[in-house]
Amino acid sequence: MPVHDVGYRAWNGQRIASSWRWWTISARGVALVLKSKWIRRMLLFAWASVIYWAVSFFLFENFIETVRQGIPGQAAMAAMNELEGTPMGMVAEDEVERILARRLEQQIPLLRSSEAQQLAVVLADDDRAHSRRVFWTLMTLTFFRYPQAAMMVFLIGFIAPSLIANDMRSRAFLLYFSRPIRTSDYILGKLGILAAFLIWTITLPALLLYVFGVMLSPNVSVVAVTWDLPLRIVLASVVVIIPTSLLALALSSLTQESRFASFAWFAVWGMGAGAHLAMQGNFLTRMLGSRGMLDGPILPSEDRWAFLSLYECLGGVQRWVFGAEVSNRTVLTSAVVLLGVTILSLLVLNRRIRQAVQT
């Protein structure tokens, strides 16, 4: 009669490779975070802005078609009317640019004055490919800089503060590190949770925006001009994800009370943005601009004070990634700050986790 061993049996099946153990932490973490209905709502909301931005692509493509192909579209007609009565040879080039900029601003609500001017210069030169490239870059950059950056701050503010603080509080480290898991696996696992949500919030919507842009263009020739944009989107996402996620995790590891980590996270962004704005001056102009504080040259190519704000540092490097106009000094300063934040956060994380395990 066969006798079956029903006692403890060691696992004889295949084990996940040690280099992939962080994946378990990430996958479980993502599943846990997704239980929150607020997170699910935010993730859905993160995609809403894609539609708004995609409409801008359509409006722009429509604009350059009407203006440049002589189709009597609304914008072209309006520009012609303004110049009516003036012999074309006598119209100064900057006058054409000014009118084009104004029309662009009226047609595409997302375009700022400074961006419309930049675009009008290229359009006035009758370089459609270049103007398309400038516009697509500008729009993708503003998509990254405004709605998705705000989503990123709030989403990480939602998720990250409790990720390590709760483990510290509940001594969950004992559960983690009684398994064959290294500190690096733990950090990578937690980083993976944030990265997954940021990819969902930033990278995928931006890629979808690109796809929408192509679909809403008159022909697929736009792909020839903008083929590298998806690669730049991925690179710009990495620039956002790594320093911000590591910073959020480091803040979470510094306390057992998650509200302090939340506070520190918002303080970093609030104080940084405030300090940068203060150094920009122009309070009166900002207050009385046609759209109040929301208007104005937000993306100067030379930004001496970018290092004060993490947001501006991200912007500096992202502008470089997207090939937008930005000075080398600004990019270098911003990159050094982001690298510093990344290294410092890693050091803090490593130290705090080791300390927690030892006590």
Next chain:
Amino acid sequence: MEPMIELAGVTKLYRTVLGVNDISLQLHSGAFGLLGPNGSGKTTLINLILGQIKPTLGTVRLFGKSPWKNDRLTRRIGLCPTVEIAYPNVSAKEWVTFLVQMHGFALPAARQAACRALELVKLDHAMDRPIGTYSLGMRQRAKLAQAIAHNPDLLILDEPFNGLDPVGRFEMTEFLRNWVHEGKSLILASHILHEVEAVHPAFLLISGGRLLASGTPQEVRQILADSPSEVVVHCNQAARLASVLCERNLVQKLNILADQQIRIVTPSAAKLFDQLPGICQQHGIVVDQLTSENESLQSLFATLMRIHRGES
């Protein structure tokens, strides 16, 4: 006489989770042991009594009034919840004083009441130390002190024995006995039968959100005795004893563990214990030791569930 606590058809749902299910009871002043396994609905029932949560169905009355949004009633109640205190940088004296002040006591009076309560629970020697430096047992005492400091009529304790060492358990039992002896009311929630039994209360047995039974300790013992239980007997003639017990239909299942040891699963422990002395005398069997291994809450609740299902 008006009941101290009255629940009529009370059900509490947390979305799709059932907290308590159609509970009706009337409790007059006295001591009550609220007994049930973990997750049975004890804390929900306490929160309903305190007016911290509103019943989804039914009505709750505390001292004749609805406790929901009527926190004046809490003046007469002292609550020692199951949660841990987590104010690491505050001393027990400061914490208890603060909570007594919340009852409207002026600071000197509150401080005096806090010191008295901490002395009663034997924590006066450490009351100025931050709570973060306390052991689990000391934190439990501090929790008890805040519950009694304002001299309530009804003391509600949720798992008060958690984390206490044997001496601490004994002292807590003594304290609660004295509390009841002074004529004050007590509700003691626990999932461990003998802890509650030591205070001699009437029992409320709750499981799966339902009030399964209530009664005196003797009545509970009787239910236990009538329920199937496992008994291990050490005697000089194990095989003989096994044979006689089988003949008399006192055994559901039987194992001879060794020459002098048998394990019996009996349908009624009371019947077995009743007949065993006679059997031993008749057959010359000498019993050295007799232990009942699962005279526990699980078997009690299993029995009660069977009764509710009409199986016995």
Next chain:
Amino acid sequence: MISIQGVQAMLAFELRRAVTLQRMATTIVLILFPPLMLALMVLGPRAFGEEPSRELFPEFPTVFLLGISCILSLLLWATPNVYSEMESKGWAFIACRPKGRTSLLLGKYIAAVVYSYVVCLLSASLCTLVAYWLDGYAKSTSFWLSLNGIFGLACIVYGAIFSLIGVLFQKRGMVFAAGYALLVELILGFVPAVINRITMRYHLQYLAVKWFDVLPEEVIQGMELVYGPIRSNAFHISVILGAAAGVLFVANIVIQRREYVTAEDV
């Protein structure tokens, strides 16, 4: 009804608990941020051989920087009113006291206002000194008094709003409060339409304009065209205090009626 002793006890206990390394470090950062930035605004351009911007300096940069410190301080103090007790397991002990929930709300609110106002007071004093020492600013006394008035009112009203947010969204109150500060007070506050008048920034901004009295008449008229009319001081102050009282009233109703359930309670 309110239990005065309960509120007092809560306030004293909350301030006593605040004596921790984390809170002290946070406070120091919040106090020093505005004066340090103000100093940088003067010394920074000078380091590059440029003249610092004199536009509305030091009044408006100070209000702007102190505003950040004030909002952040209230974010830390007022918003986690319920959640901090849930997290530290104190809720069960406090909520079962007579008027315990109201005492918790008001005690924590007053503690948040007092603490944040002290942060603003100290920071405003340092800003005044920085403006005087580094830029020879002459109207120090009126500047300091105006700052105290504006931030006293800001602490009262934003403390109340953040307390309500904390009561409504106890677990993620800080995120919602930060969202409120950004979306309502910053973005809606700068929209040149009627909607900006529902923000507290609208009233505080005009009180600042009147009390500092540094803007030329035509600029004020321009602001009125963009943001809406300036009213009397009494009107703006009444709206701010009325809003604070109203918001606290709503918060009290919510905290009384809501069932705060933790996993341990189920």
